[in-house]
Amino acid sequence: MEKSEINVGLLGWGTVGTGVSRILVNQNHRIYQNTGLSLKLLRIAKRTLPAYRSGIDLAGGCLTTDANAVVDDPDIEIVVELIGGTTNSRELILRAMQNGKSIVTANKALIAKCGAELFQLAQKQGVSLNFEASAAGGIPIIKTLRESFAGNQIESIYGIVNGTCNYILTEMQKNGRDFSEALEMAQGKGYAEEDPTFDIEGTDAAQKLTILTALAHHISVPLNRVHTEGITKITQKDLQYAQELGYTIKLLAITKLKGTQIDVRVHPTLIPDHSMLANVSDAFNAVCVIGDAVGPTLFYGQGAGEMPTASAVVADIIDTARxxxxxxxxxxxxxxxxxxxxxxxxxxxxxxxxxxxxxxVVQDCPGVLAQIGTILGNRNISIASVIQKEPHCKNTVSLVILTHRSSEANMRLARVEIDNLEVVQEELILIRIEEFDF
Ligand SMILES: NC(=O)c1ccc[n+]([C@@H]2O[C@H](COP(=O)([O-])OP(=O)(O)OC[C@H]3O[C@@H](n4cnc5c(N)ncnc54)[C@H](OP(=O)(O)O)[C@@H]3O)[C@@H](O)[C@H]2O)c1
Structure with missing residues (x-):
């Protein structure tokens, strides 16, 4: 019979580690139903205890402060590195691979710096090394580049891959804040670290870009070869002038292939304000990939945070387990x-x-709106706003009504009654509205 049980060990139980354990423990049955895999979270290493996390029912003895106990455990087949940094994490991953374990990591700094060494050892050991969450968090861009676009020559990538910068630029543009005020707000919301240099100077975006470039073009770009400019010099004035000219300013991570030359750069960029990337606001990320066969594609979502990042890590665990x-x-x-x-x-x-x-389209006479309002009111449909347009032909006017949330069943009944009104000249046009929070 096919083996379906896989034991997983976590290194790190901070923001992302907590999210991963939450999914592995609380959604274990769903993962089994969706994949036929039974993933067991056997051990978690954290530097310091106590480590209680509400809502996660861990097996007794699961937690340890000894990371080697995870990487050396003979029962663990997948080690998930969520410590961060490039020293301990590197040593632990190398040791785990020497022990024959496959690795999942969200560590962009480590992949960007030591990718060659890690992948070479993985290949030698015949284990896998997956890193979906290392660029653009919850957006499955890495699997897409590796698998879905394998038949394409990637021509260019334009990414908004740093949520902190995007939040700051959005606050500056939409709410007229200056840079330092917007940065403080980002820190207040937990988007920016106490020392935000890494984000606002573009280093984080550059690290992610080296990963995307390696996958798209199969070249390893050292971080110092990525032209990197951050957003610290952008002022209100720049945003205003850009807006007057029909542009928005975004920090873009760009790679473009031209013949045998490739641009790899991160810098604030004016982009047309009607473009989809220009409308990626707040801490959201988006990556536009242009392939020679597929043409332009756009991937949008949350680039960081406990659960979006955990979602990507768990996807990697499942791929590895498969x-x-x-x-x-x-x-x-x-x-x-x-x-x-x-x-x-x-x-x-x-x-x-x-x-x-x-x-x-109704007759232009007194009492029409009252008749329509009464029908809607009787069906418990409340009006949010009404616009009356200028007469579009003799004695008739157009009325546009937006309602609050209402039941479709009631709306269907009201629609018949409205269409039957003598004052209504044409069949009512009804379009449903979907509200998004993003
Ligand atoms: N946070 C995000 O939204 C996000 C998004 C994408 C990618 N990532 C990446 O995911 C990784 C983890 O980020 P995070 O935000 O979850 O970090 P975090 O909240 O700082 O958590 C780090 C965890 O690692 C533990 N740790 C550190 N050194 C250790 C060691 N030597 N042995 C055992 N445990 C150790 C810490 O333990 P103590 O708490 O006991 O110190 C803590 O539990 C990083 O590589 C980061 O770049 C994060």
């Missing part, structure tokens, strides 16, 4: 082949609740 076990279950679409879920049913459109945009 290659260890030879498990192909994840490739089987459960819905069609094995066991479709029976605890979820498809709801009727009548059961949804949403906001609505209604456009009506």
């Amino acid at each position: 290659s260890i076990t030879g498990n192909s279950h994840v490739l089987v679409p459960r819905a069609w082949i094995s066991k479709p879920r029976s605890d979820i049913s498809i709801s009727s459109i009548n059961d949804i609740e949403t906001r609505y945009y209604l456009r009506l």
Whole structure:
């Protein structure tokens, strides 16, 4: 029978480590259902105890302060490095690989600095080394570059890969704050470290760019060959002038291939304000990849934080476990082949609740809005705003109504009644509104 149980050891139980343990322990059944893999979190190393984390039910004896106890444990097959830095983490990963263990890491600094050494040892030992969370956190850009775009020549990459800088530039642009005020806010929200140099001077983005470039173009770019400028010299004035000219300023990590030459650079960049990248706000990340076959593609999401980063780490653990076990279950679409879920049913459109945009063409006479308002009110549909447009032909006007969240069933009934009103001249146009928080 195919092996499906894999033991995992964590090095580091800080922000990301906590998220990873939360998913491995609390979503263990879901992972099993989705992949057929049973992942067991056997040991966690942390520098100092106590280490209680609410909502995570760890097995007794799981925690240790001895990181070697994790990398030397003969029962552990995957070691997940979430310590950070390039000294202890490097030594522990090398030791774990010498012990025949596969590695998952989120450590961009280590991959950018020691990638060649680590991958060479991984290859020699026949183990895998996965690092999805090391660039753009929760966005699965590394797997995409490695696998989904394998048939493309990557022509260029434009990435907003540092959430701190993007948050600061957004605050400066949207709320008129100056750089230091916006930086303080980023620190208050936990986006920026007490010493933010690494982020605001562009080093973090440059490290991530070296990783993306290595995958896209198969060259190892030393950090000192990445032209790197941060955002510290950007002022309100620059943002205002850029805006007047139809541009937004973003810190972009760019790689462009031109023949046999490649640009690898990080710097503040004016981009057209109607572009999708220009509208990536706050601490969000986005990476635009242009391939010769696929053309332009855009990946957007959270580049940091406990759970988004943990999501990427767990994806790597699953990939690694699949290659260890030879498990192909994840490739089987459960819905069609094995066991479709029976605890979820498809709801009727009548059961949804949403906001609505209604456009009506009505007679231009007193009392029309009251008639429509009464119909909506009787069906418990509350109006958020109304716009009356100038008469578009003789004696008729267009009314545009936005509603608050309402039941579709009620809206359907109201729609019939509205369409039957004598004052309504054309069939009502109804468009549903989806509100996003991002
Ligand atoms: N935070 C994010 O949003 C994010 C996003 C993408 C990638 N990453 C990367 O993920 C990694 C972890 O980041 P993080 O934010 O989770 O860091 P963190 O909150 O500072 O946690 C680091 C953990 O490592 C432990 N540790 C440090 N040295 C150790 C040692 N020698 N032996 C055992 N444990 C040790 C610390 O233990 P103590 O608490 O006892 O000191 C702590 O539990 C870094 O490489 C980072 O670049 C983070």
